[in-house]
Amino acid sequence: SQQGEEDPQALSIQEGENATMNCSYKTSINNLQWYRQNSGRGLVHLILIRSNEREKHSGRLRVTLDTSKKSSSLLITASRAADTASYFCATALTQGGSEKLVFGKGTKLTVNP
Amino acid sequence: DTGVSQDPRHKITKRGQNVTFRCDPISEHNRLYWYRQTLGQGPEFLTYFQNEAQLEKSRLLSDRFSAERPKGSFSTLEIQRTEQGDSAMYLCASRPQGAKVNEQFFGPGTRLTVL
Numbered sequence: 589s590q591q592g593e594e595d596p597q598a599l600s601i602q603e604g605e606n607a608t609m610n611c612s613y614k615t616s617i618n619n620l621q622w623y624r625q626n627s628g629r630g631l632v633h634l635i636l637i638r639s640n641e642r643e644k645h646s647g648r649l650r651v652t653l654d655t656s657k658k659s660s661s662l663l664i665t666a667s668r669a670a671d672t673a674s675y676f677c678a679t680a681l682t683q684g685g686s687e688k689l690v691f692g693k694g695t696k697l698t699v700n701p
Numbered sequence: 702d703t704g705v706s707q708d709p710r711h712k713i714t715k716r717g718q719n720v721t722f723r724c725d726p727i728s729e730h731n732r733l734y735w736y737r738q739t740l741g742q743g744p745e746f747l748t749y750f751q752n753e754a755q756l757e758k759s760r761l762l763s764d765r766f767s768a769e770r771p772k773g774s775f776s777t778l779e780i781q782r783t784e785q786g787d788s789a790m791y792l793c794a795s796r797p798q799g800a801k802v803n804e805q806f807f808g809p810g811t812r813l814t815v816l
């Protein structure tokens with residue numbers, strides 16, 4: 589079963605606008621990661637935030653993590669048409685040394701030129 | 702190209718047939734993962750290898766599924782007696798030994814269609 593949910597399920601914006609996606613999860617985590625998936629292709633790692641971090645930046649990406657609310661957000665600033673993709677959060681769990689990543693259902697982002 | 706590679710990229714088969722997929726991880730990545738992704742969903746974990754040892758298996762991996770990594774390099778995922786519900790994208794990922802965090806590098810996937 590999936591760990592949690594991304595919100596919204598779909599987002600359509602104009603080029604140059606900011607896009608914000610949210611992720612909620614259910615159990616204790618070591619870290620939370622965001623991945624991008626272009627249509628029908630594999631996943632590309634974007635950014636990782638550890639459970640003891642609250643905010644992290646990478647280029648046009650900003651990630652926040654609130655462990656008390658079990659939620660994270662991904663902000664893409666100054667969006668481009670090339671940012672059109674599905675975005676997934678994935679959690680690395682603390683339990684029993686498991687290696688698996690648990691993914692949400694994703695947010696489908698469309699950036700219109 | 703030094704990324705994770707998967708073969709074939711697409712597979713169409715009839716119900717009841719057996720299929721086998723191959724994954725070649727990034728060189729010197731000793732950890733290898735298989736995930737399954739159905740339409741509109743995120744990837745779901747199937748199994749994990751450290752070198753040749755299969756250390757973790759999901760309950761999703763029914764007895765019709767078997768994965769191997771005999772020499773600790775490439776891996777194969779076999780599905781026997783395929784069912785229409787097996788139609789999905791099968792993703793392989795790898796990561797290096799000694800990495801401090803569980804960041805996984807994904808291949809392009811094999812899309813399976815069972816008719």
